[in-house]
Amino acid sequence: xxxxxxxDASSTDAESKCGASSTDAGSDDSTSKCGASxxxxxxxxxxxxxxxxxxxxxxxxxxxxxxxPGRLVAVGLGPGQPEGMTQRARGALLEAEHIVGYTTYxxxxxxxVTESAEELYDTPMCGEVSRTEEAIDRALAGNDVAIxxxxxxxxxxxxxxxxxxxxxxxxxASAVDFEVVPGVPAAQxxxxxxxxxxxxxxxxxSLSDHLTPMETIESRLHAVAGEGFTIxxxxxxxxxxxxxxxxxxxxxxxxREPDTPVGIVHGAGxxxxxxxxxxxxxxxxxxxxxxxxxxTTILVGNEDTYVWDDRMVTPRGYESKYDY
Amino acid sequence: xxxxxxxDASSTDAESKCGASSTDAGSDDSTSKCGASxxxxxxxxxxxxxxxxxxxxxxxxxxxxxxxPGRLVAVGLGPGQPEGMTQRARGALLEAEHIVGYTTYxxxxxxxVTESAEELYDTPMCGEVSRTEEAIDRALAGNDVAIxxxxxxxxxxxxxxxxxxxxxxxxxASAVDFEVVPGVPAAQxxxxxxxxxxxxxxxxxSLSDHLTPMETIESRLHAVAGEGFTIxxxxxxxxxxxxxxxxxxxxxxxxREPDTPVGIVHGAGxxxxxxxxxxxxxxxxxxxxxxxxxxTTILVGNEDTYVWDDRMVTPRGYESKYDY
Numbered sequence: 001x002x003x004x005x006x007x008d009a010s011s012t013d014a015e016s017k018c019g020a021s022s023t024d025a026g027s028d029d030s031t032s033k034c035g036a037s038x039x040x041x042x043x044x045x046x047x048x049x050x051x052x053x054x055x056x057x058x059x060x061x062x063x064x065x066x067x068x069p070g071r072l073v074a075v076g077l078g079p080g081q082p083e084g085m086t087q088r089a090r091g092a093l094l095e096a097e098h099i100v101g102y103t104t105y106x107x108x109x110x111x112x113v114t115e116s117a118e119e120l121y122d123t124p125m126c127g128e129v130s131r132t133e134e135a136i137d138r139a140l141a142g143n144d145v146a147i148x149x150x151x152x153x154x155x156x157x158x159x160x161x162x163x164x165x166x167x168x169x170x171x172x173a174s175a176v177d178f179e180v181v182p183g184v185p186a187a188q189x190x191x192x193x194x195x196x197x198x199x200x201x202x203x204x205x206s207l208s209d210h211l212t213p214m215e216t217i218e219s220r221l222h223a224v225a226g227e228g229f230t231i232x233x234x235x236x237x238x239x240x241x242x243x244x245x246x247x248x249x250x251x252x253x254x255x256r257e258p259d260t261p262v263g264i265v266h267g268a269g270x271x272x273x274x275x276x277x278x279x280x281x282x283x284x285x286x287x288x289x290x291x292x293x294x295x296t297t298i299l300v301g302n303e304d305t306y307v308w309d310d311r312m313v314t315p316r317g318y319e320s321k322y323d324y
Numbered sequence: 325x326x327x328x329x330x331x332d333a334s335s336t337d338a339e340s341k342c343g344a345s346s347t348d349a350g351s352d353d354s355t356s357k358c359g360a361s362x363x364x365x366x367x368x369x370x371x372x373x374x375x376x377x378x379x380x381x382x383x384x385x386x387x388x389x390x391x392x393p394g395r396l397v398a399v400g401l402g403p404g405q406p407e408g409m410t411q412r413a414r415g416a417l418l419e420a421e422h423i424v425g426y427t428t429y430x431x432x433x434x435x436x437v438t439e440s441a442e443e444l445y446d447t448p449m450c451g452e453v454s455r456t457e458e459a460i461d462r463a464l465a466g467n468d469v470a471i472x473x474x475x476x477x478x479x480x481x482x483x484x485x486x487x488x489x490x491x492x493x494x495x496x497a498s499a500v501d502f503e504v505v506p507g508v509p510a511a512q513x514x515x516x517x518x519x520x521x522x523x524x525x526x527x528x529x530s531l532s533d534h535l536t537p538m539e540t541i542e543s544r545l546h547a548v549a550g551e552g553f554t555i556x557x558x559x560x561x562x563x564x565x566x567x568x569x570x571x572x573x574x575x576x577x578x579x580r581e582p583d584t585p586v587g588i589v590h591g592a593g594x595x596x597x598x599x600x601x602x603x604x605x606x607x608x609x610x611x612x613x614x615x616x617x618x619x620t621t622i623l624v625g626n627e628d629t630y631v632w633d634d635r636m637v638t639p640r641g642y643e644s645k646y647d648y
């Protein structure tokens with residue numbers, strides 16, 4: 001599972017409102033203060049300030065909103081299922097008037113949450129930029145808004161984007177009482193599934209070169225693979241950049257033995273979850289299988305990592321200090 | 325907040341049972357299958373296999389237990405307060421017969437959890453090794469045991485230690501149905517408090533040289549500071565190793581500008597929580613203040629990180645792709 005559903009969003013977002021659905025989830029929408037828009041007659045469906053048809057171009061600024069701002073909370077859901085959510089996340093969603101998110105995650109919300117919200121706004125394949133802007137516009141228009149994502153809002157996710165867009169609109173974080181509710185990141189969800197692969201110094205690297213040049217990614221992989229970090233690889237594979245995955249495997253093999261344990265978790269906590277522990281030398285060939293896609297997180301062991309009883313274990317060094 | 329309460333445990337653990345308290349929390353303890361021990365007459369107080377008075381030396385092995393093994397679940401509590409716990413963690417604790425942990429975290433458990441447990445075993449300053457062994461012995465003796473810690477069991481915490489000790493006792497993870505319930509790590513709890521400091525490639529490094537040589541820590545800091553990772557520093561300071569913190573600050577300044585934003589969160593989610601955003605050049609002097617101790621996590625920005633409206637923001641690079 002990745003927290004980043006739309007890393008390659010630029011090529012898939014043909015339209016500004018590609019399939020977005022705004023559901024009136026509350027029993028009484030008369031108190032719903034519909035979003036932004038320079039046109040004050042915005043309806044409850046498709047409300048929000050992004051009246052431009054140019055995708056990923058921010059429309060409204062704070063000056064377009066008359067109302068006192070509401071609130072904006074970025075909520076991390078963890079692995080995705082309700083039981084992986086913290087009680088604080090649940091509370092934030094129950095308090096929110098509007099909930100904005102990727103359709104997959106909105107669909108996973110518990111009924112008590114979707115029933116208590118006045119509006120749900122979800123987009124299936126839309127870019128996170130337009131969805132985040134929608135959430136911000138709704139907050140600037142006076143609504144209490146939660147924007148959701150799997151994992152943690154700080155791990156390749158929307159906390160930063162929300163602040164960046166808010167700033168570009170002339171808003172401030174304090175004006176909308178911006179808050180981040182953390183969640184369990186994919187690396188830890190997958191680590192738990194595998195045993196104890198990540199108990200020492202660990203790094204997370206995304207293989208998506210959509211926002212980071214591949215040379216930078218390669219340089220980072222070299223630096224950490226040579227230093228004994230365990231490595232959590234996010235966004236490992238997509239059809240458009242299979243060569244990034246190949247390069248990653250090559251670089252890791254320059255620094256680590258082919259029998260280094262590698263844990264692969266596909267769709268953690270979902271119906272199609274699949275977990276395998278393989279050797280680094282066999283990793284590259286798996287890139288072409290269903291096991292590795294954008295919902296997969298890969299955990300690469302260090303020189304001390306071993307496999308025991310179907311678990312992946314990275315010792316911390318206790319055995320050198322204690323007699324057991 | 326660190327997930328590692330006893331990194332320097334070796335020097336503080338003078339006794340094997342230093343203040344451990346085993347509380348009969350249930351209303352009826354007749355079903356409590358008291359732990360291990362080579363002596364089958366173990367009482368409910370101080371039960372468990374560690375009958376050796378030599379601290380940190382594992383006692384009982386699987387052969388010392390007649391009962392069918394129970395269960396062992398390592399549960400991450402997140403920041404520590406009940407609202408930071410996932411619903412899955414809450415469920416695992418409600419199901420456990422015995423709960424084992426550091427006193428500070430046991431004290432933070434919600435009443436419904438402590439009331440439903442048959443026994444609570446907590447140690448104030450004891451080493452995590454003896455506490456973890458106690459949990460394992462109780463599981464091997466047939467009890468359903470949860471061992472708890474703040475943050476995530478995979479982040480400088482007890483998931484790996486539990487598997488290592490279990491193996492040393494001749495047990496297997498599958499025999500005790502070993503499971504890890506992930507939690508929100510300190511880096512993400514603190515990141516949320518600061519805004520969006522960690523939305524790109526990130527590394528976590530512990531400055532404790534109790535289990536990792538300082539040369540290794542220094543080499544890792546050099547490698548990642550030169551590569552634009554944001555850096556979460558765990559266990560930043562203790563009186564016995566203030567020079568590690570000084571070295572860390574010096575190394576970071578070799579690679580990053582003195583005005584690089586650094587977020588400091590002390591005691592995240594606790595009563596004595598303190599949050600500050602400072603500049604890297606000022607970090608070293610803060611090592612001698614109350615702001616930085618073993619309950620502090622420090623998040624070091626990369627070259628793109630900036631401070632805006634009291635938030636720390638590391639952009640992901642959207643601004644280079646999108647017009648907003």
